[in-house]
Amino acid sequence: MISFLDLAADFSEVEADARARIDAVLARQQFVLGPQTAELEKRMRERTGALAALACSSGSDALYLALAALGIGAGDAVVVPAFTFFASAGAVVRTGAEPVFCDVDTRGFMAGGAQFEAAIEREFGSRHGAELRHRRSGARLRALMPVHLYGQAAAMTEIVGVAGARGLAVIEDAAQAIGADVDGRSVGRWGNVGCFSFYPTKNLGGAGDGGMLLTDDGAVAARLARLRVHGASVTDPYLHEEVGINARMGEMQAAVLNAKLGRLDAWTERRRDVAARYMARLEPLSRAGALLLPHCATASQHVWHQFTVRIAERRDQVVSRMEAGGVAARVFYPRPLHLQPCFSALGYRDGDLPECEKAAAQVLCLPIYPSLGDDDVDRVCESLAAALAV
Ligand SMILES: Cc1ncc(COP(=O)(O)O)c(C=O)c1O
Incomplete structure (x- = not known):
């Protein structure tokens, strides 16, 4: 039998380090957002060159947090390819915004500049400069969400160009594509925020759910850091100027991910x-x-x-x-x-x-x-x- 995956074989290569790290977590008894998480964030910053890397509870939550941190919510629309994992569009709906679906190309199964452009023209009209309102719902177009499907980087130069010409944000769903780049720039660093998943079957998979956010925008990073802890102020955990969610990363996850990241x-x-x-x-x-x-x-x-x-x-x-x-x-x-x-x-x-x-x-x-x-x-x-x- 040739199985679809062999997670045990990957784990056996890092088992000693993973167990030592897990022991360290157990000894310390700090189970969320501790030193293992900080190490994972630092290594992701160093690997990608991003200003900020924030670990979180899953790729799905990363997408939600990215949208929320950019102020996207009720009355807004986000263009998402219709050929992707459910979470890409699910996250848009969780913010109160509306997903608008675009087609993909024949060869790469992904939406590039042409597919995003076509969806904007079809569903919003093509006025440059003016606010784009959805023809049916009136929702205001705010962002594009390219998906790096199957581990392949989407055509980010084109996509960022389409977004830039219309003042739209770009949220990259890089859940499947850790390690991929375009012209030497990591996926997740082309748009305003990049989102990764550490679901166990991903190229870098934890022992449960986990995710990561990258951004080069300091203000967005600060907001993401708050939103992942119920919107609490980083300096005063009982001061909430807005409502976030619990999207913290567990230290056990970070321990396993740190052990695997070197491989x-x-x-x-x-x-x-x-x-x-x-x-x-x-x-x-x-x-x-x-x-x-x-x-x-x-x-x-x-x-x-x-x-x-x-x-x-x-x-x-x-x-x-x-x-x-x-x-x-x-x-x-x-x-x-x-x-x-x-x-x-x-x-x-x-x-x-x-x-x-x-x-x-x-x-x-x-x-x-x-x-x-x-x-x-x-x-x-x-x-x-x-x-x-x-
Ligand atoms: C394209 C895509 N987006 C989002 C997600 C959501 O990630 P998670 O399962 O960590 O919530 C996944 C993976 O499951 C995915 O493949």
């Missing part, structure tokens, strides 16, 4: 090797038109959280046949967000965002993780070829 770059390199082997081994199938291989602009832009091929027909049968043959494959994500029942009041219909719908019907994610061996990759490719041939 992240090596793990990313191994993911890149696995991806390169998939590309080479699957090339004949791609040439024969049986599948589409993922697109990767430059090596450093992709950290291969997922290796995702596109299969034009009978994708679900291919998954079942692979599973039956002992190879795990997954579909992220089978239903685009604009067609989720909870968003039906927004009025989207089948066919509104065709590339998102096509991606949801066609994507297939293959196992990719640092301990996956070359022989395993070859077996996955054989299994996929056999499943496609039926």
